[in-house]
Amino acid sequence: MRLVWWMVSGSVLSWVTLRFLLGPETMLETGLGMLAPLGSAVVSWIAMQRQYARRPERLTGLLIKAFAAKMIFFALYVVIVLGIGRIRPVAFAVSFLGYFFCLHIVEAVGLRRLQAAVVPADAD
Numbered sequence: 001m002r003l004v005w006w007m008v009s010g011s012v013l014s015w016v017t018l019r020f021l022l023g024p025e026t027m028l029e030t031g032l033g034m035l036a037p038l039g040s041a042v043v044s045w046i047a048m049q050r051q052y053a054r055r056p057e058r059l060t061g062l063l064i065k066a067f068a069a070k071m072i073f074f075a076l077y078v079v080i081v082l083g084i085g086r087i088r089p090v091a092f093a094v095s096f097l098g099y100f101f102c103l104h105i106v107e108a109v110g111l112r113r114l115q116a117a118v119v120p121a122d123a124d
Contacts (some may be wrong), residue, residue, distance in 0.1 A: 001049075003110045004042050007103055011038045018095070026091045033095025036077045040070055041103035045110060052114055074100075 011034050035121045044066050051062045077095070082089055 001046075003045060003106070007038065007041055007045070010106075011075065011099060011103070022091075026088065029087045029091035030095040032081050032087065033092050033097075034099045036074060037096065037099040037103050040073060041107055044070070045107055048107075048111060053080055056115075 015027075015034050019027050022030070046063060047066065050058065051059050081087065081092060112115055
């Protein structure tokens with residue numbers, strides 16, 4: 001759960017920083033750009049941890065299902081947010097992509113550490 005708190009606190013802190021750097025007029029766009037990637041990263045990380053604790057051999061299957069679900073979720077989310085029409089699409093897209101990539105990198109590093117923590121060292 002520590003990684004979840006790092007993802008949430010890092011995302012919120014960067015969002016507040018962006019507000020001061022870019023001004024309050026982009027707060028909605030950057031917030032919406034953060035919301036879906038953060039939510040999906042938190043949910044998928046919790047699911048990965050639980051699956052790995054119960055049945056680690058089924059983790060790959062979970063990751064494949066999560067990938068398909070994320071593709072559908074993100075497509076719908078982007079269409080809905082851009083369909084509202086009251087946001088700046090460039091600010092939203094840059095924010096969305098930035099959070100998407102950063103949070104997935106954090107998940108990948110976390111997954112590597114999770115798996116490396118229980119792999120025994122070679123006895124060579």
